[in-house]
Amino acid sequence: MSTEELTQAAVGALFGIFGAPDDPAVAEAADDTLAALHDALAAN
Amino acid sequence: MTTTVSRTEIPVLEQIRAHTQAENASAFLALNARTETFTSPLADGAIAYRRAGGYLVQLGGAFAPEADYAKLLAAFLAHAKAEGLKVVAVQLQRHDAEIYARHGFTVNQIGASWAVSLPEFSLCGTKFMQLRNKISRAFRNGLVVDEVTAADHADAVADIDRQWLGSKGEDAHQLEFLVGEIGGDGQPYRRMFLGTIEGAPVGYISYSPVYGARHGWMHDLSRRIPHESPGIMEAINSTAIETFRGEGVPWLHFGFTPFTGLDSAQEIPGHNLGFQWLMHALFAQGADLYPAQSQLAYKQKWAPSLVIPEYIGFQDRASLAGFAHVFRACGAF
Numbered sequence: 001m002s003t004e005e006l007t008q009a010a011v012g013a014l015f016g017i018f019g020a021p022d023d024p025a026v027a028e029a030a031d032d033t034l035a036a037l038h039d040a041l042a043a044n
Numbered sequence: 045m046t047t048t049v050s051r052t053e054i055p056v057l058e059q060i061r062a063h064t065q066a067e068n069a070s071a072f073l074a075l076n077a078r079t080e081t082f083t084s085p086l087a088d089g090a091i092a093y094r095r096a097g098g099y100l101v102q103l104g105g106a107f108a109p110e111a112d113y114a115k116l117l118a119a120f121l122a123h124a125k126a127e128g129l130k131v132v133a134v135q136l137q138r139h140d141a142e143i144y145a146r147h148g149f150t151v152n153q154i155g156a157s158w159a160v161s162l163p164e165f166s167l168c169g170t171k172f173m174q175l176r177n178k179i180s181r182a183f184r185n186g187l188v189v190d191e192v193t194a195a196d197h198a199d200a201v202a203d204i205d206r207q208w209l210g211s212k213g214e215d216a217h218q219l220e221f222l223v224g225e226i227g228g229d230g231q232p233y234r235r236m237f238l239g240t241i242e243g244a245p246v247g248y249i250s251y252s253p254v255y256g257a258r259h260g261w262m263h264d265l266s267r268r269i270p271h272e273s274p275g276i277m278e279a280i281n282s283t284a285i286e287t288f289r290g291e292g293v294p295w296l297h298f299g300f301t302p303f304t305g306l307d308s309a310q311e312i313p314g315h316n317l318g319f320q321w322l323m324h325a326l327f328a329q330g331a332d333l334y335p336a337q338s339q340l341a342y343k344q345k346w347a348p349s350l351v352i353p354e355y356i357g358f359q360d361r362a363s364l365a366g367f368a369h370v371f372r373a374c375g376a377f
Contacts, residue, residue, distance in 0.1 A: 006318070007321060010322055010364065011322070011325065011326075014322075014367065017364060017365055018368060018371070018377045021097050021368060021369070021372055022097050022098070026365075027364075030368075031364055031365060034316065034318045034319060034322070034362055034363070037317070037321060038318035038319070039318075041321055
């Protein structure tokens with residue numbers, strides 16, 4: 001995924017947590033998305 | 045119009061007054077009614093926090109003497125672990141942020157707070173022309189600004205709050221935790237300036253005390269009745285500024301605005317690049333989450349002389365869940 005796509009995915013994941021704040025799977029997936037965005041930016 | 049209250053009446057107040065190394069202009073928010081205080085027999089000081097879901101959301105760093113700071117943080121982390129909770133700390137100042145990073149936190153800039161040095165402040169000059177015009181218009185429309193005691197104007201404040209909230213839409217509710225409040229233990233220490241037109245209340249600004257080297261007041265809670273004269277809040281604040289300047293107050297703080305004042309030079313080693321990137325994205329396009337640009341526009345009208353970076357600290361890796369729980373602690377969802 002591109003940085004732009006990962007950014008949109010991270011924003012979507014953040015709003016996903018607002019919809020399901022106590023779901024650990026949603027939280028884990030969101031944090032993985034943030035980590036992927038970090039890695040993509042670090043690689044550039 | 046401040047009321048003197050014994051320092052020993054509110055323990056957390058004693059701590060935020062005594063331990064000001066971090067220069068946190070928002071420390072007084074620790075006195076908010078539903079904000080809890082963590083203390084330990086192992087260390088002097090206090091930590092202000094709220095529970096939100098599986099998180100303890102901390103306001104600022106530890107308010108503790110240098111020798112006890114790390115011990116108090118360790119005790120707080122142990123307390124969270126024993127409860128099966130994670131810690132996320134928001135509004136860390138640089139001093140706190142470096143200590144948290146050394147203790148395993150991933151720390152990122154989340155925004156900034158803004159402050160005006162009052163001894164040099166003046167509304168003269170072309171850069172303030174629009175602001176002066178707005179203020180003049182409000183006064184021409186009959187605005188009168190007085191410093192008042194909140195308890196004596198509780199009905200006026202409640203009426204302004206009701207109309208202000210009503211203008212925000214059906215689902216709107218007042219944010220908590222990282223914004224000030226009226227009433228409670230902290231009220232004798234705050235100051236309020238109320239605007240009226242023909243005797244009817246139209247807006248107010250509440251100011252909280254700021255301790256430390258940059259002591260003064262923080263422009264905290266502000267509300268106005270929608271569709272009244274333009275410039276009401278600016279006129280109220282300019283009146284307060286003149287009052288504070290007359291008293292020799294050195295600083296007026298405008299408080300924390302997330303997603304603003306972002307500066308890569310201010311990041312802490314080990315910060316998450318994705319979170320840093322996301323803060324820029326939310327400043328540009330995140331008004332649904334928080335109206336950072338309009339908040340910043342109001343603060344920049346006063347040409348702040350100081351931009352102070354503020355940080356968020358995640359226990360372990362950077363976390364969108366942790367970030368979301370800051371908003372949850374504020375009652376945003």
